[in-house]
Amino acid sequence: MERRAKKSVAAVVKSVKAAESGAGALLSILHAITAEFGYIPGDAIPEIAGALNLSQAEVYGAITFYRDFRITPPARHSIRLCQAESCLAMGAVELIDLLKTRLGIGPGEKTPDNAFSLDTVYCFGNCASSPSVMIDGRLYGRISAERLKKILDAIKD
Numbered sequence: 049m050e051r052r053a054k055k056s057v058a059a060v061v062k063s064v065k066a067a068e069s070g071a072g073a074l075l076s077i078l079h080a081i082t083a084e085f086g087y088i089p090g091d092a093i094p095e096i097a098g099a100l101n102l103s104q105a106e107v108y109g110a111i112t113f114y115r116d117f118r119i120t121p122p123a124r125h126s127i128r129l130c131q132a133e134s135c136l137a138m139g140a141v142e143l144i145d146l147l148k149t150r151l152g153i154g155p156g157e158k159t160p161d162n163a164f165s166l167d168t169v170y171c172f173g174n175c176a177s178s179p180s181v182m183i184d185g186r187l188y189g190r191i192s193a194e195r196l197k198k199i200l201d202a203i204k205d
């Protein structure tokens with residue numbers, strides 16, 4: 049499948065700003081840039097600030113306040129493990145230990161080769177199928193250590 053060329057930051061800002069104004073435009077722009085690039089590139093901050101008549105500190109503050117925004121490129125594979133009550137009761141501690149050992153990183157970190165990121169989440173709303181993990185956007189329930197190892201083994205690159 050052919051990938052489409054990415055829009056420029058300026059084009060993303062312009063298209064969102066045309067549809068929205070006010071405080072809501074900032075979050076919409078941040079979501080649109082994240083959808084386009086996977087993160088908020090550094091040069092986007094002055095561009096957004098200028099377009100919305102905000103300070104760069106205000107834009108940076110919004111980016112760092114919300115967990116869904118990042119200012120560095122994402123890892124090639126994202127692993128998000130639920131650490132809320134139901135999943136903890138059903139074995140999530142064993143899973144986080146497995147991931148820490150296998151990847152050599154802890155929650156909030158990326159492997160040095162940028163292949164994997166590991167994050168903890170507090171409920172996917174999938175409690176009936178605890179423990180739950182999301183890998184590259186796909187939610188897995190009733191995940192065992194053996195099944196998690198097989199999923200990780202199947203990831204190429």
Ligand code: FES
Pocket residue numbers: 130131132133134135136170171172173174175178179180
């Ligand atoms: S507690 Fe893990 S999905 Fe709800």
